[in-house]
Amino acid sequence: MTEGRARSATRDRIIEAAAALLRDGMTAVTTRGVAEAAQVQAPVIYRLFGDKDGLLEAVTEHVLATWVAGKTEALRDATSTEVDPVEDLRASWTLQIEFSLANPAVYRLLNDPQRAARSPSVQAGQRILEARVHRIAARGWLRTDERRAVDLIQAAGVGTVQTLLSRRVDERDRALADAMFDAVLRQILVDAPPSSGDEARAAVETFRALAPRLRGLTAKERELLVEWVDRAGSELSSLSSPDPGE
Incomplete structure (x- = not known):
C-alpha cells in the first residue's frame, strides 16, 4: 500500500x-x-x-454525505418514475426527521450556521430540497414562490426536530412531525378548488419553473423572462395582501 x-x-x-x-x-x-x-x-x-473540532467536522461531513447520497438516489428514482412530487416531499420530510432524531449530535453540530455554510453535504441537501419543491412548482401546485416554500419547510423542520429532541424519548409526540408538515403544505400548496388568486399565483409559479427550459430563447432572454415573472409574482402577492387601511 x-x-x-x-x-x-x-x-x-x-x-x-x-x-x-x-x-x-x-x-x-x-x-x-x-x-x-x-x-x-x-x-x-x-x-x-x-484538532478535535477538525475531527468532528470531518465526522459530521462523513455521516451527512452518506445520508445525502441516499436522498440523491431517491430523488432520481422519484423523478424517473413520476412519483407524486408532494408525496415524494412528504417521504423526504419523514426521513429527514428520523435521521435528525437518530443522530442528535450530528444535528446539533450542523445547527451551527458557520459549520453548515462550509459543508458540501449541507449544500447538496439544500439543492435536493429545492429540486423537490421545483417539481411541485412545475405541476402548478405552488401558491408561493419556490424560495419561500423552501424556507418554510426548513424552518418547520428545524422547529420540529428541536422540539422533539427537547423531550425524553418516551415523551415525544411522533405525530407532531406529520401535523407540522401538513401545516406547511396548507401554506405552500394551492387549495382544491383554488381561489382565483391562487390560480393566478400557481400559473405564475408554474411558468417560473418552466421558463429556464425554454431553449427557443437565448440565455439572456430566459434570464430577463424569469426576472419579469418574479416581478409579476411579487405584484400578485402585494395585491392579495390585505390593505392595512381597510
Missing part, C-alpha cells in the same frame, strides 16, 4: 471510529477514545485533523 493510500485508510478508520462514538453523544468523542477505537496514537489524529 502506498503512503497516500495508507494515510487515507487511517483517516477513514479514525472517522468511522469517531462516528460510532458520536452516536452516544458529543461527550463520548474524546481524542483518547477515538485513538483507542481506531487503534492509532493520539498524535496521528492531530496530524490528520488539526
